[in-house]
Amino acid sequence: MLFHTISSGISPVTARLRMTRLAGALLLGAALATGPAHFAEARGAPESFADLAEQISPAVVNITTSSVVETATTEAPELPEGLQDFFDQFENGPGGPSGPRRSEALGSGFVISEDGYIVTNNHVIEGTDEIEVEFFSHKRLPAKLVGRDPKTDIALLKVESEEPLSFVNFGNSDLTRVGDWVMAMGNPLGQGFSVSAGIVSARGRELQGTYDDFIQTDAAINKGNSGGPLFNMDGQVIGVNTAILSPTGGSIGIGFSMASNVVSKVVDQLREFGETRRGWLGVRIQDVTPDVAEAMGLGEGTAGALVTDVPDGPAKDAGLMAGDVITGFNGQTIKDVHDLTRRVADAPIGEEVPLEIVREGKSETLQVKLGRREEAEAVEEAVAKPGADMPAEVELLGLTVQPISPEIAQQLNLPEDAEGLVVTKVDATSEAYTKGLREGDVITEAGQQKVATLKDLRDRVSEAKDAGRKSILLLIRREGDPRFVALSVE
Incomplete structure (x- = not known):
């Protein structure tokens, strides 16, 4: 299964650029969200969604982005499994145009203030130089980017309108319950304004972002729905459609919407500062x-x-x-x-x-x-991987370890005065291997005490056994990144 974001590309170039940029991670596609229930008692299935759709439609927008890109004449990059059919629909055949050309892509969004602030996904507008917003009335306005947050995939736009715009409010996503009815609206596959309904399937989903808090829904979401709103039955936005789980790029009823309680905080900061301040x-x-x-x-x-x-x-x-x-x-x-x-x-x-x-x-x-x-935040320099020709000293806890020497410190790109025990071999049948320890890891603490010699490690293991402990806590460093691992001493 692949995660897809859901901007809908008109141009093959835009489709290829957007897809390959996130290939292997969170791929471009669509997502849905779930709506919070504001009452303790359960609500029955609505007789119709028509009144709600009529109420919120004026605040939902289609977003068209445009940018100049270079078309390549070289062989296309290899694509992840499940995406080739999608690209085949858009790809220029042999002899297609090369050189600079303008490409367009579609997404969705929603108005949050009468003076023209609009929320969408960051991946909808990323890398573009022109943004146009189409309203339900078919009125079109150019939009400018106020700010964006790649970590939550949220962007804030602004349009200038001579008259106040219809808008919607954020609801409290923490009140959402699994099973609540929700409704999504957006621009799937470039077909224009479209409504779908479903229920909240799950809450608190994490994909791969640091601040993820996704609502999962089975409401139909497809490419082009990215950035569109997910409503509760009170007409409040409780999520922003962001990604779907799909083997082909189309909706199979597993979509994800970033929870409104995350989005609203990001939007407030973008509106005030033009950037996030966490x-x-x-x-x-x-x-x-x-x-x-x-x-x-x-x-x-x-x-x-x-x-x-x-x-x-x-x-x-x-x-x-x-x-x-x-x-x-x-x-x-x-x-x-x-x-x-x-x-x-x-x-x-x-x-x-x-x-x-x-x-x-x-x-x-x-x-x-x-x-x-x-x-x-700063980008950390990559640490060279250690070699494999280090002699073993002692075997313990399924590990072969030896003290750090100046040569090993240089090989691991460690400070000259670095202390600890370097792992030179891991028994593939051991608990240590199962818990992720590998050659080149450095043990700096055992039992929450520093270890610099083999005797230090043996003593810490003996102390854990004498104290009746079933396991000992090791502090492991790998390429500068520390983590604790508990290994059995029995």
Whole structure:
């Protein structure tokens, strides 16, 4: 199965550019969303969607984008399985035009204010130089880009109109329940305004984005629906159609819409600043799994985000340390990594917030002043992969390890004074292999204590056994990225 976004390309060039850019990741296509229920009691199936469709139609728009692209005369790139038939419908045959040409693509959107602010998907307008909006009345207006957020695939446009425009409001997507009726409207396959209805199939879906919170629906969504709204039965937008799960690029009843409670925050920032301004804590984290909790001596059912590394930044300034478990943020309980990431992103920049942690079995509260994520992000240099000709020293926990030497440090692109044990071999039948450990990984801690020698590791394993622990927690670094892994000592 492939994920597709759903802009509808008029031009073969646009279709190829958009598809190949995201091939192997979230491919261009469509998505649907689900609507929140505002009442505790269940609602029966509506007798008709006609009144609702008539109410919201004036605020839904078709979006046409245009850009100048270079057509290639070389052989087309290999396409992911399931996409070739789509491209065959649009591809120029032998002897087709080459050189610069203008291409167009279609998408959907919706008006959120009478003065002309319009929400759509970022992939609908990305890389374009002209944007035109068509209203339900067939009126057409040029639009300018106010701001965009690739992380949530949201963009904000603005049109100038001599008269106030019809608009729709965001609803509270957190009130959405599985089984609620929803209605989608957009421009599928360039056919113009079209309505489809269905129910919310699931909530809280994650595809591959850091801030994903998708509503899954079975309402029919196809290419060209990208950026269109998903409504609840009160006519409120509770999602923005973004992607579908499909082997062919067409709707099979599994669509995804970014939840309105995520979208509305992004839109507010784009409207005010022209860009996003997310909070930044400055830690690397992973989920607290049952085996990690046991290895750390935490209580059964402990949830939160386990800190694996604390580089320079707000968290380090606040005193956070690797091995701490973040259980609360700004007065709200943290369930997992995704939960913490979203809450930090939504928190105010430059203000102190309380951070509840568990350190060595004891609860503490730290005060942290958040930075801005956009300013902190930087592209990390790739780390060369280690060679495979390193001699083995000792076998333990299904691993063959040896201390880091200056030669190994250079080979792994580590600091000259780096300490730890490098993994030179992993038993393919071992628990360590099953949990993802591989040659070239570096063990820097065991049992939440630093290890620099083989004796250090043996001692930590013995201590875990003597304490009656079933497993030991290792801190592993791979190409600079740290994570905790719990391995059985029995």
